[in-house]
Amino acid sequence: MRRSLAPLAAALLLAVLAGPVAAATPRPGTFAGTLGVKVPKGAQADVRAIDRATGTLVAARPVSRTGAFSLKLPAGQYVVVGTVVRPGARPAQVRLGVTLKAGQQRKKASLKAKKKKKKRKKARAAFVQEKGQMTPGSVAVGIHPFTGTSRDADFAMLKNGLDDLLITDVVGGDFHERCGGTVVEIERRADAIKELEFQQSPYVDPSTRLERNFVLEDVAVQGLVADAPGGGLQVTISFVDARTGAPIGSSTTGTLRPDTVFEDYDAIAKRVNEELCKLSDVYEVRLDVGGRGNFATHQGAGEIHAVLKATRIGEGAWRAVGPLRWEGLTYSSKTPKCPLIDPVAPEVPWSVTITDAGGGLLNVVWGPQGNDSATASIDCEPDGKDDPDPPPVPGMPLTALLNTGPLAFQVPYAGGTQAITGEVSDGGDGFFDSGTVTVKPAGIAMAGGGGG
Incomplete structure (x- = not known):
């Protein structure tokens, strides 16, 4: 009898000596596929994922001419938005609601997939409002649609996609990656709010529903366009305290020339990242x-x-x-x-x-x-x-x-x-x-x- 208990005792002793096993970090999932719209020659496309609960941007990436993309995302619920911008045309935009589990691989999605209409009764939203938590050291910025216009029809339409391009450059740039900043979705936040309203309906299990807790915007990034002296589109980007309306730091100005639109804009975006990294x-x-x-x-x-x-x-x-x-x-x-x-x-x-x-x-x-x-x-x-x-x-x-x-x-x-x-x-x-x-x-x- 004693011999039969010895292996068990040894195993218990080893378990005690080994100590508790550290909890594994949940594996990120993959959401990949195509935009479902054409990316013409001379255009730039990007894709971004908006966290439905916080209204922040979790990831943003440029998209190749094939329209293919791949995003690594933690488990959660998102609105994924794809945008195609080119001079002389209105920006094309597609979006899709996405839910990912830890480690889940979704690799054949199309952002233009036909969406099923949800049957729900109209009711007053009852989601939990922003709860007041703080994250020291992280500044939350919102990149707003640009204002101003141009007499050049191509540049006038291009203006409508400049904020999308800047979002991708900031989320994938130094401000977000190196300086610990957070980017708050502005243009498509309404899509996240609609989903949260549905989450409070009788059709969603209360144990799994999302609660709204949007990150509040600290700094508004505002763009203004105008015709540049000597030709081209002048772009001025300024930074404003979202609570007081007071300007912060120095504005950034650059000119987009017809033959080098995206190269010129990349240079502006780099300077914007540098200014945002100075924020505290x-x-x-x-x-x-x-x-x-x-x-x-x-x-x-x-x-x-x-x-x-x-x-x-x-x-x-x-x-x-x-x-x-x-x-x-x-x-x-x-x-x-x-x-x-x-x-x-x-x-x-x-x-x-x-x-x-x-x-x-x-x-x-x-x-x-x-x-x-x-x-x-x-x-x-x-x-x-x-x-x-x-x-x-x-x-x-x-x-x-x-x-x-x-x-x-x-x-x-x-x-x-x-x-x-x-x-x-x-x-x-x-x-x-x-x-x-x-x-x-x-x-x-x-x-x-x-x-x-």
């Missing part, structure tokens, strides 16, 4: 402190209110440096005939560094750099009317950030407030501080501009 989400860090000093000869009080705008310095890291100083100083002497005069509050730098700690948390490290102590001079009267007036004595301490902290703490991705205190004292005399450090998301800016 911003964290505003506000320091609010009240301080007082109490001493045998005098007392003082003051406040610090300083703000920094931390921008991205690398993957998962933000930093800013700026000035702080004591303000609103009050002071009084406890020594008869020796008033305090001429307060001095030096301006010193302070910094903040924020890093992504994972798990929905940010590490925040802050602190002043240098001696921020505010001081005043004590000016005593002469002992007698015939005695010389002694000169003021500078350097009487009023307030200072001493032992003020914590200098490192954590807040959620959505921001938060940390209480801070500081004290250096002896028998009731010394420095006493209290206040807060508040961290909150504050829009988008060009990286590297993080001052106060």
